[in-house]
Amino acid sequence: MAFDLIVLDVMMPGESGIDFTRGLRRSTTVPILLLTAMGEPEDRIAGLESGADDYLTKPFEPRELLLRVATILRRTAPPPSALPATCIKIGEFRYFPARDQLLRGDEAVRLTTAEADLLRVFAANPGETLSRHALSQRLDGSPSRRAIDVQIARLRRKIEPEPQNPRYLQTVWGRGYVLRAD
Incomplete structure (x- = not known):
């Protein structure tokens, strides 16, 4: 199954979303948006360094989430010549x-x-x-x-x-x- 985008929480039971993102990056280029209550600059930097395309802290406006998803999809869509x-x-x-x-x-x-x-x-x-x-x-x-x-x-x-x-x-x-x- 192919995915257009993955929205992933950083604080998951077992493995952290950041570690999971690192693992995903070894095998896929699918865009990843991390969601978390951890909003400190070092948390955001760690999320982006792990390979995430964007990082959004909770609480957030649902509309902002939709706009970020649309922006990521627009940015990562293949050019028509690559289809x-x-x-x-x-x-x-x-x-x-x-x-x-x-x-x-x-x-x-x-x-x-x-x-x-x-x-x-x-x-x-x-x-x-x-x-x-x-x-x-x-x-x-x-x-x-x-x-x-x-x-x-x-x-x-x-x-x-x-x-x-x-x-x-x-x-x-x-x-x-x-x-x-x-």
Whole structure:
């Protein structure tokens, strides 16, 4: 399983978050944000020296945490030229199935796990009409047919210029759904 970012508490039972971060840095470059009640300068320095990308002391405003996460993700996102060549064009969007990444221009579009799973299935079967039953079988957890309809609607709100009149993720009456990529 790949992670976009790890948010880690410094004071964990057993191993400290700082030691855990050092261990992670030996095997991964995934961004790490440390959270802690330890706010002294030497604590922050130790956290950053261990390999963390940022350090936030408690208590904090939830909005600040979200902004720091967004900043780290923006800073660590690969440039479009570094993305795999396999790409599906959907209007003004580009979808890279190997990375489960949807881009609008150079900006990453955040997908929920269910939306990413659904888009991955459609990307593997472009132009093929997939019934709710077929989609349910291909998705982990076998979501209900109604849940698939809800995820289709949510995905349409992200990729369609007019979600109520879909151009790319279309309904084939009585049969299911089809992705009509460019």
